Amino acid sequence: MFWVLLLLLAWAVTGTACTRLCLAAVHAAAADADAREHDLTLYEAAFLSGGPRRVADLTLVSMARQRRLLLARTGWATVVDPRGRDEMERTVLGAIGPEGQSRIAPVRAGAAAADAVRGLGDRLVDAGLAVPAGARSGIASGVRQVQSASVAVVALGVIALLAPAPSEMPRHLVALWFALPLALSLSCLAIARIEVHPYSRWASPAGQRLLGALSRGTGGTDERTYLTSVAVRGINAVGEPDLRAAFAHREQRHDGWDTDPRD
Incomplete structure (x- = not known):
């Protein structure tokens, strides 16, 4: 009855993996159920669309269009007006540093990791509009565990059939007995695909609904509409060639040959 021991092991692996995935999905769904509808700010829309770095990009673009920050084509940021009008602008100015000049890449990274942006994300999570970091990793980990369990059940079944x-x-x-835990794991994956798939990396379903409503109102030509497009679509929504060229350097590493922004 060696195959019975293998069958029990298959059930144990499958049951554990499916239970963990279900608990992660329930936790994420509970956060969405507590969502409170409200009008998104530009910073909130940026976070839900692209996370902390999108918030930094939006702030840089906004300040550049107000001529309070100069973003050079060479990838440098220069402070023109050192007075931040809100917490995010003060965060960007702090990331640039007291010298008033810095490359855009470290400014972007520093602002994205600042307390102000983390606080924004925490408030969105509390409102049920953003996916908690634990839920994102928990669901992904749960899916991987169920996938591994499916492979393990097949392997155990093959061993049981080939055992002398x-x-x-x-x-x-x-084989039919081993097909039962395999069917359970595959069914769990199928349900997760349907129920969990609507979650993006940052926005919960409630957050995505608000983003969808916000995106439908981006057909105007005023400044807020422009910045809304940047918040939702990122740098791809920037129309000015010089500004786009400045952000083309945002992911490049320092190579010891930095160009002065005034060149």
Whole structure:
């Protein structure tokens, strides 16, 4: 009855993995159920669309269009007006540093990791509009565990069928018994695909609904509409060639040959 031990192991692996995935999905769904509808600010829309770095990009673009920050084509940021009008602008100015000049890449990274942006994310999570970091990693980890469990069940079934030990159970019935935990794991993956798939990396379904309503109102030509497009779509929404060129350097590493922004 060696195959029975393998079957019990298959059920244990499958049951544990499916339970963890279900608990992670329930936790994420509970956060969405507590969502409170409200009008998104530009910073909130940026966070839900692209996370902390999108918030930094939006702030840089906004300040550049107000001529309070100069973003050079060479990838440098220069402070023109050192007075921040809100917490995010003060965060960007702090990331640039007291010298008033810095490359955009470290400014972007520093602002994205600042307390102000983390606080914004925490408030969105509390409102049920953003996916908690634990839920994002928990669901992804749960799906991987169920996938691994499916592979393990198949492997255990093959071992049971190929085992030389004599068994009174016909082989096709042994295979049928192992098909049960496999069906459970595959069903769990299918349900997760349907129920969990609507979650983006940052926005919960409630947050995505608000973003969808916000996106439908980006057809105007005023400044807020422009910044809303940047918040939702990122740097791809920037129309000015010089500004786009400045952000083309935002992911590049320092190579020891930095160009002075005034060149």
